[in-house]
Amino acid sequence: MYRYDEFDHSFVSQRVAQFRDQVERRLAGELSEDEFKPLRLMNGLYLQLHAYMLRVAIPYGSFNGNQMRKLAHIARTYDKGYGHFTTRQNIQYNWPVLQDVPAILDDLASVEMHAIQTSGNCIRNTTSDQYAGAAADEIEDPRVYCEIIRQWSSLHPEFTFLPRKFKVAVTGATYDRAAIQVHDIGLALKQNEAGEVGFEVYVGGGQGRTPMIAKLIRDFLPKEHLLSYLEAILRVYNQYGRRDNKYKARIKILVHETGIDEIRERVEEEWNRIKDSALKLPQDEIDRINTYFAPPSYEELEDHSVKLEAMKFEHKAFNYWVKANVADHKQPGYAIANISLKPVGEAPGDITAEQMDIVADLAEKYSLGEIRATHEQNLTLVHVKKDDLFDLWQELEAAGLGTANLGMISDMIACPGLDYCALANARAIPVAQNISNRFADLERQHNIGELKLKISGCINACGHHHVGHIGILGVDRKGLENYQITLGGSADNNAAVGKIIGPGFGYDDVVDAVENIVNTYVDIRESEEETFLQTYNRVGLEPFKERLYAA
C-alpha cells in the first residue's frame, strides 16, 4: 500500500492547519473570494451549483478498509450520507459546509488521506490500473512508479503554476485499463528485447473540447530515468505551453501544433542535460518503494476451485456476475472481483455511507484489506480467493452492490452534469439512469456483450464520451438539452476518438436513439462473439446512421 512517511504526515498536518486558518479568515472577511479561491482549490474544494464540493484524492485508486470507513463517516457526519466516485479514481462529496471542511481534512489526515492535487493547474493525482499488483497480465506493479511520481510531483516548486492541469496515468499490464493514451502523459511498463523493464512514454493525449490521442514520444525509457524524463517533458510544456488561452493551454495542443518530432527533440535535449542529475532513480530507492507494495501473504492454493464451479452451475445470477465482474489474478486460487456502482436506475459512481462500511468490511474479510477505485466509477476487491467468491457475491447482493454488469451497456461513465456541476450544459445522470432502466434485463445485456457507453454533460468531457464505444455529449441548444451521439471511441490499447453519427436528440428521445443503435448492432453482428466495437470498426457509421435516421 501507499505509505505515508513522516514527511507526508507533517506536510499534510501543516496544510490542514493552514487551511483552517484560511477558512476562518475568509469567514471573518479578511480574505476576499479572489484571494481565497486559489487556496480552496489547492485543497480540493470547489463551489458547484447547490453547494461546495470536496474532491478527496485516492492515490492511484488504492485504499483500505479503514480509509473507506472514514470516507463513510465523512459522508454521514458532514455530507448527505453518500459519496461519488469519479473518473479520476477520487471521491467527491457534494454538500459540505465551508466551515466543516478543515474538520473533514483532519479526519482524512487521520487515515493518511487528503485532498491535495485534486484541483488547480498542477500535476494531478496520478491514476493507474485498478488491477495493479494483482492482474494476470501484469509486467510489474505500476503503483511503485505512481508513488515515485507522487513524491516527486507533490508541491514540486517548478510545476505548481503550470499553464493548465496535468494528468499522468501508468499501467503495468499488457491490456490498458488506465486509459493512458488520453492523458497528458501515459506510461506503459514494457519489457525490451534484452529483457529489461522500462517505460513506453506517450504524451499529449486528452479529452475535453479538443480530444487527442497521445503520441508515442519514447519507445523505451529505462526505469532509472523516469523522473528526469518526466521533468524534461514538464519543463518543455511549462516553457512553451500557451498561457494566453485556457482552451489551448493543455500539452495536447502544444504537441499537436508543434509536432511530436520537434517536441521529442526539445524534450530529449533537456533530458540529456538533466538525466544524470539528482533525479536519477537509484535502484535501492526503487527497491525501497517496492517494499511498500510487497505482495500480500497469499495462501498456497490450487488454481481450480470446485466450490466456484459448483456455485456457478447452481446459481444463474452468480454465474452472470462471475462472467462479467470477475477477472484473472496472477496468484493461483485467487481472483479479482469488481463491485459495480451502477445498479439498475442509479446514479453512476454513487455509494451510500452504509454501503461504504459494508465494502470496508468485505475488503477485510475477503480481499486482504485492499480496495481500488476505478476510473470507470466502480470499486474492485483485488485479492479474493476463488473459494470465497460466492460468499462475497451474496453479501454484495444483499447490500445492492452485486450488479453483474461490468463492461456492459449499463456500466456507464457519467459526469455529474447539470444536476450538480456549475459548468454543465445538460444533465448526464438521469440520461444514464434512463438507459440503465431501458436495458435493465441482465440477460439482454449479456447478449449484447461488452459495450462501453459514456456520457458528458458538457464539452469538457469529464464523462469521457469521446472514448465511449457509444458516446453521448449533452449540449444546450436554444435553452433545451440536446444530446450528440458518437460511435467508435475507445480508451484501451487501441484508443480512438468517436465519430459523430448525425444530428443530436432531445432529452426524451436519446434513450430510444441508443436502443436503435444497439439493435442495429445486434442485427448486423457476424456472430455473438463480435463486440459492438468490432462491428463498428468493420462496418463504420453508415449502417447505424441509416437506421437511426430512417424514420
Added chain:
Amino acid sequence: MVLQIMTANRLLDGEVVYLTDSGDWSEHYAKARVVEDKDQAEEVQAIAKQAELDHKTVGAYLAKVDRNEDGSIRLISMKESIRAAGPTTRRDLGKQAKNV
C-alpha cells in the same frame, strides 16, 4: 424588455440565494427582486458586489426570468430551475427536500 433576478451562492454553505426587494438574500427565487432595466441592473450589481465584500455571498450574477400570468416569477433555463430546486435525480436533496 428582459427581466432578470440577482442570484449568488451563500459563502458559508454554498446555498443558492436571491436578492430580494428589501436587499436581503432569500433561498427562494419567488421572493427575488425583478430587475427591469439597465439602471436597476446596475443598482443590484452594486448591492451584490457589496455582499461579496461583506463576505455573505459569492459568484453573483443576473439570471433571465419571465413572469407568469399572475405576476409570479418563472425561471427560464434548466440550470436555474435545478439551482432553485436541487438535483432532478435526487428529490430528497437540495431546496426541494426542505420544502416538503
